[in-house]
Amino acid sequence: MRQFFSFLLFSLLSICVHPRAASASSDYHEQLVLRPLPLSALLASFNFRSNTTLSAFEAHNFRFFPRSLGQILQHAGTRELHLRFSLGRWDAESWGARPWDGAREGGTGVELWAWLDAETDEEADHKWLTLTNALSGLFCASLNFIDSTRTTRPVMSFQPEGDHPNSTETNTHLLYGVLPHEVVCTENLTPFLKLLPCKGKAGIATLLDGHKLFDASWQSMAIDIRPVCPADGECVLEIEQTIDMVLDIERSKRPRGNPIPRPPPGHELKCDTSKPYHADDTCFPADYSANQEWSLSQIFGRTIKGTCPLTDPNTPPVCLQVPESRSVFISNGSLEKKNADGASRCYEIEPEAEFEMILPAPSDAAQTENKAQAELQDLVKPETPLLYAERSFTGHGQERGGVQTILRNPSPDREVEFIYMESLPWFMRIYLHTIEARIEGQSGKQRDSLIQEVYYRPAVDRARGTQLEVRMRVPPASTVFLTYDFEKSILRYTEYPPDANRGFDVAAAVITILNSTDSVSSSSGRSVAYALRTTSLLCSLPTPDFSMPYNVIIFTSTAIALAFGGMFNILVRRFVAADEGPEVSLGGLKGRLMDKLGKLLALFKSKGGGIKKTE
């Protein structure tokens, strides 16, 4: 009855007045959260979420759920799916903790993990192949290159986000694939937007433009599909699409028609007036991190075109996280609602009007001598992440090397326990016996006290990559170095990409921080508190000379023929004294040649004579 009523209401209202009240029980939400970050950066988090009941999904009854994706999921028996397209590096030192606690981001390139329904491992592999190939077509990405060498089955790192009935758990297989070399670009954004109910034509999605998104300092597009079973009511399948990007305000404000940076004319230079040598003709450029004025249309190149009519009216479409003291200008007809925490405010948008927002530079009165302090006053202070991680290669040469990960726990009193996962290509042969963890400033190995559990699946040449999961801990306020050695193998020349000397991308390490609980029992039951990924690495392998396969084949064959010929020549022939046996000396040969030549000459002479005669 209620459904009928709401439907009636919806049809009535959508014609005349306001769709806002209509879809009271709407299954679609979208929200944009803008947060200015230090160093004149702006984090924009787009979030789109829609639900469909599992029964409707199984009956091929899609409403907000994209049909193209839904059919792929059904065909490949996928229970839960996570897909990430990422670029750039999150600068945790200045930007603080990651959005969504790192749950909606991936390493550079493409990352995909899914829980598949399958009786056996082979069946899971088969379904995984189907899934990756189908998604590859849907998202215009090289996901079909996720083959057995790039697929792992993580044991500790990933926990299902959705609610899965216990009975199916034994038949669900988690597979994880990563393509660090994939360049994420506009062709991946277009299919991403097409999955949205409003297709990017209305609502906050109108801000998404490939030119701006892929120009960001850091961006991550995520698709998460999971079954959710509320305590009361029917299980639903939830699809959440997230785009997080960190824009450099100065860079984004460059006019579209004149994107090449040029030195500004002298009178536009921002000078640091506190320098003693500051004068009319002397300028020390001021820190660019000074707060700047910006507006939505400057940053994104356009304004928000109304709201998506299908969205839940109770969710404000745009939120801004700045201290309450800052003033913000918005276009007419929009409503500002300040949140209780004093650090954020949200805006209700007119459904049909364009929405513009201008954040003016903070007033000059706030400019104290201490710039950093001033900046912090005008921004929401970034939250300190639970852990900082940096990974790099050590050593030199193309024969062997080492991987070093620096893990820093900023908390003064809390220990961090996490799972460090590496998914390495097979041509990096790692030596697990060299793995070592030590605390900075302390001598000796603390391997046993820091590393608690290791799950290792070694690589098999051309068949499987290395999977390394390490459960370890970092004591409060300390830095831990995790190192291990590896050897670079040399490949067949057909296995190198065309740009062989550029190197091979190595996927980001995934660090999953677990909620600390009193029981130190199994890691499986513990929820994820925070996730982060290191940057990807570029590993250069020794290369053969690509230009001379024929030469090598010929040279080696010649060497072998020389040895074989020389050997069997000695073995099969008889010894005689130099003056014995048949004559094969040069003199004899010469005699025979002269003889032949003489005969030939005689023949010619006789012929020539014949011709003369006929004349």
Added chain:
Amino acid sequence: MDDGKVTLGRTAGLYIGAAVLRLSLFTLFPGLPDLLTGRVEISTPVTSFKRLQEGLFLYNHNVSPYDGGVYHQAPLFLPLFSLLPSFATLPIFTFILYIAVDLLSANALFKIANSGEAGSSALFTSPRRDKRWSGPVVAAVFLFNPFTIATCIGRPTSVFTTCAILHAIAKAVAGAPFTAMVALSFAAYLSMYPLLLLPPLLLLAYDRQRLPKGITAKPSGLTFAASHLLVVVGVLSALFGMSYLMTGSWEFLPSTYGIQLTLSDLTPNVGLWWYFFIEMFDSFRSFFLAVFWLHLSAYVGGLTVRIRRQPLAVITLLLGIFTIFKPYPSISDSSLFLALVPLYRHVFPLMRYTFLVAAIILYTVFLGPAFYHLWIYAGSGNANFFYAITLVWGLGLSLLVCDLTFAVLRDEWEVERPEMVGKEIRQI
């Protein structure tokens, strides 16, 4: 020989000297063992000590070392090295083990040299046999060969194969065919290729067998070969059975021996295979793998038949061939070959290219590491630099093998034609 005591004293001094030299290298230069272990000339994917340690680590942590691409060595190394105190804490035991293996090899070589088999076998006696080097000299040439020392410090597991092969020869020479076959089976179990030495070793053991008292007629060659073939098969299956029980599956077979047949790991070494199969077109890969293995085994029959009267010479020459043409050769194999060559001191005057061969070997020894550095570290050379040196090295050694074959054959021929000594000859 004439003074047993003095010889014994000299030999003991020699062994002690070699052991002290190695031990001092191990202890005075703590970085040297790891440096040499990392050299591609010494460690190959199937013998590397670092890979052995990785295999050991995985084995001790209940991960199958054969379910991965790093460890390709025989399974019985794992319990052997597990028994030793951990290398990380007490490396001295590993050093002592490797020194002991070297000394055992030298001792076997000492016995072979002293038996005089090289100069006068059962079917052939060389007129020049008096010009031979005695056991201590041959052992000293082996023990103080820089290749042997570098191998010992670099600790590849190929030294165990070397030791087993030398013991197989020594036992065959001493008239203990059964022990010889057992030793050969161990060598074949450790690195497969010594199985190709079986025909000449059977002949050697057959020629030198000591008959039990009362029996004068030798058993027929066929029964001898069949019974000792059975011994080899028996010992090998026992070793495989033990390996199976130890690792719990047969997956060590493709990982240990399969890699030598398919050459899936293309790490550079001093041989000719690696670059050839890097550059090989995929469709011809299996064909050329078969051709290379066929080529390697083609010498066994030819040499065994042609130099039937001197089986030890055949073994020496075959080891030379293997040094050049096996899938993963290292200077450890060269040191084994160069250890057996001095047994043929008496035919050295018949060799024609000794200076050339010596010059080529010196040339490659110095240029090989330099060119490898240019390719891998300096980046100013490419892979062809190192490949060219391995090509020269292979050619130089094959010249040595051919020359030695020539010398041995001419020595045989001069028994028939004693008037030809020192005369110019040719082959037709």
